[in-house]
Amino acid sequence: MHVLSRLLLTALAAGAGGAPARPWQKVFDGGDARSVGLIEAIGRGDWVAGGPRGLATARGGRVSIESTHGHGILGLFSDESRGVYALGEGELIWYFDGTRWTEEHVAPLPPRGRRPFAEHMLYVAYREPSTPARSLVATGLKLVLVKRSPPEAGWAVPPPGAQDALRDTGLRGPAITMPARCDRAGWHWLGDSRGAFYCHDRRLFIWDAGTITPRGTMPAACFDTLDALIDVKGTLYASCHAATLWRVEGEAWRPIVSPEQRPKEQRPPEISSLSYADGCLFAAGGGAVWRACGE
Numbered sequence: 001m002h003v004l005s006r007l008l009l010t011a012l013a014a015g016a017g018g019a020p021a022r023p024w025q026k027v028f029d030g031g032d033a034r035s036v037g038l039i040e041a042i043g044r045g046d047w048v049a050g051g052p053r054g055l056a057t058a059r060g061g062r063v064s065i066e067s068t069h070g071h072g073i074l075g076l077f078s079d080e081s082r083g084v085y086a087l088g089e090g091e092l093i094w095y096f097d098g099t100r101w102t103e104e105h106v107a108p109l110p111p112r113g114r115r116p117f118a119e120h121m122l123y124v125a126y127r128e129p130s131t132p133a134r135s136l137v138a139t140g141l142k143l144v145l146v147k148r149s150p151p152e153a154g155w156a157v158p159p160p161g162a163q164d165a166l167r168d169t170g171l172r173g174p175a176i177t178m179p180a181r182c183d184r185a186g187w188h189w190l191g192d193s194r195g196a197f198y199c200h201d202r203r204l205f206i207w208d209a210g211t212i213t214p215r216g217t218m219p220a221a222c223f224d225t226l227d228a229l230i231d232v233k234g235t236l237y238a239s240c241h242a243a244t245l246w247r248v249e250g251e252a253w254r255p256i257v258s259p260e261q262r263p264k265e266q267r268p269p270e271i272s273s274l275s276y277a278d279g280c281l282f283a284a285g286g287g288a289v290w291r292a293c294g295e
Contacts, residue, residue: 024259028056028063028289039284040076040084041277048084048096049289050076055086056289057096066101068092070109076273077125079136080192087122087138091145093155105145105155118142124170129193129209139170173197176207179214188229196229196236204248206231216251219244228274237281239271245283259283259290 050073121140173187182199225241236248
């Protein structure tokens with residue numbers, strides 16, 4: 001298994017795509033008691049983070065903690081209205097409108113002896129790209145829910161004939177005519193009607209409403225584990241196995257500095273989620289949230 005030495009990591013440098021130029025700053029540390037694995041940035045000082053114990057929400061420099069009552073947070077989705085959906089265990093769907101959280105859907109958690117419980121998990125949300133209505137879909141390994149119209153009507157399980165297609169689109173991406181010699185190995189949503197897929201030979205491509213653009217060959221560490229991938233004005237940022245962060249301009253993959261490890265740790269923390277807002281790159285992993293902003 002390939003592990004890139006920390007000595008090879010280059011400093012973050014400002015450039016095209018709004019790359020951060022300043023060092024990483026820890027903006028939240030929940031410690032071991034409050035794990036944080038997901039981040040969705042709303043602004044330079046405003047963000048939402050989620051983990052097994054609930055949600056942390058930063059507004060105007062102040063962080064508030066929301067308990068989700070045992071329903072671990074498994075996914076965050078920023079809708080085009082700039083609201084944020086939190087998805088989780090026990091069919092949990094919460095919505096943040098920029099001011100407060102509202103519970104839109106939830107079901108009782110099954111007994112602990114039945115966990116893991118894939119049929120009760122939600123962790124991916126997307127706008128269905130092939131229909132004019134572009135329905136908002138939330139899915140997990142088994143469960144699929146679609147937001148009704150009008151939105152006040154809540155969430156519903158789609159007809160049996162549609163469930164498999166909606167789930168496959170959410171987890172594997174839309175039907176795509178693959179480039180030559182590409183056996184698709186993975187998919188990451190990057191926005192409405194936009195995402196990235198990669199092949200077993202480690203080539204990565206952007207899919208943008210039917211247009212496919214090559215974005216180079218991933219390092220072996222990223223093919224082993226591609227935890228997060230975001231697009232910042234055409235520049236990609238990736239978080240991969242062994243705590244490595246990468247910046248992708250064109251088809252060139254270059255390592256960048258990861259947030260510093262805690263005292264007594266032998267390597268930087270695993271970064272499981274990335275986000276970007278107002279010139280700042282955000283990273284989350286373990287119990288903390290970091291931010292690196294451009295000049």
